[in-house]
């Protein structure tokens with residue numbers, strides 16, 4: 001072999017000093033005779049004055065003789081302390097390692113860091129993807145080389161979250177340039193299909209320009225105040241809306257109707273909790289049967305639907321597809337609301353199923369689920385409850401429903417045992433009332449069975 005391909009990584013020169021007084025001090029003393037001398041260990045840390053007031057003219061540390069003037073650690077002659085401080089990228093490169101070793105005032109980190117780090121999941125905006133993440137990796141390798149940590153990479157997994165967008169409204173005038181309007185300051189004009197075609201200002205009724213969706217920004221006045229949202233709907237609604245509306249790495253278009261919808265869904269969860277407490281839970285028999293009971297069709301169906309959605313939700317959680325986890329929760333609630341609730345065994349099934357829904361929902365809406373979990377008697381704290389796993393027994397289907405066609409036309413359906421073979425399915429299909437009616441007494445010439453889907457009888 002003559003040569004091979006190799007990837008080479010290179011960090012550009014990184015000027016870490018900044019001419020401002022916040023940030024970490026650079027522990028260097030300048031002496032006319034000795035040059036740049038490191039501050040000796042026993043004089044560390046260098047502490048910045050905390051009463052500096054910037055006046056807009058240079059680094060205020062220059063005007064602080066008590067900080068600036070010191071003795072040279074080497075020759076003892078009067079010297080000057082370095083007044084530049086370190087770039088904030090320096091701190092963001094390793095703060096998480098420091099978080100893992102609180103209370104240690106002797107060293108940068110200690111052995112606890114190797115237990116907690118590397119970070120399992122990093123979540124950040126795309127703006128961090130190059131500089132900060134690259135510096136962090138570099139810094140980690142230096143700490144590794146110095147024997148401070150045993151790992152070589154700071155983060156195991158990266159999720160780059162999408163931005164939140166909202167409508168943009170503006171008006172141009174010769175006098176004031178561009179004037180931006182907040183979404184609540186305009187009335188929308190829509191076409192028949194409900195698309196926004198324009199808008200007028202609430203204040204004067206005059207047209208404003210609609211600019212479509214854009215990144216939320218203070219200057220363009222299209223941000224949403226989280227506090228106002230929480231005030232009106234609660235934190236759970238805001239969380240559910242953001243999780244449900246888009247996968248985390250995609251952009252999210254703000255929608256008041258979407259927020260309303262999330263609020264309605266959570267109110268239904270709450271209402272179901274109270275129906276459960278007052279009407280369903282009292283039916284649960286003292287001698288429970290769910291473990292061994294053969295369930296009536298409707299209840300087996302409910303239980304299967306909940307466990308299927310749980311299986312899907314667990315899979316999606318692993319892939320960080322939180323939006324589909326939220327929709328699985330909605331499907332679970334739909335099924336629960338329609339479920340029969342007139343017997344002890346129904347009450348037991350609902351108790352199990354609602355308990356699953358609450359736990360799957362809990363990372364998205366922790367407050368409402370925590371309260372319901374405790375109030376409905378599931379346990380003291382949903383956070384310490386075991387995460388639900390789908391039961392194979394609940395997923396098994398005794399009977400499946402196949403589409404029934406006669407001469408290629410769908411005429412109805414036929415129920416067959418889930419383990420029925422081709423011959424049994426053909427017999428059941430031909431014998432069914434629907435088939436008999438549409439075959440009009442003719443014999444079946446050919447029967448096509450698509451397993452799990454349909455039966456087509458050719459006469």
Ligand SMILES: [Zn+2]
Nearest residue numbers: 031034072075
């Ligand atoms: Zn000196």
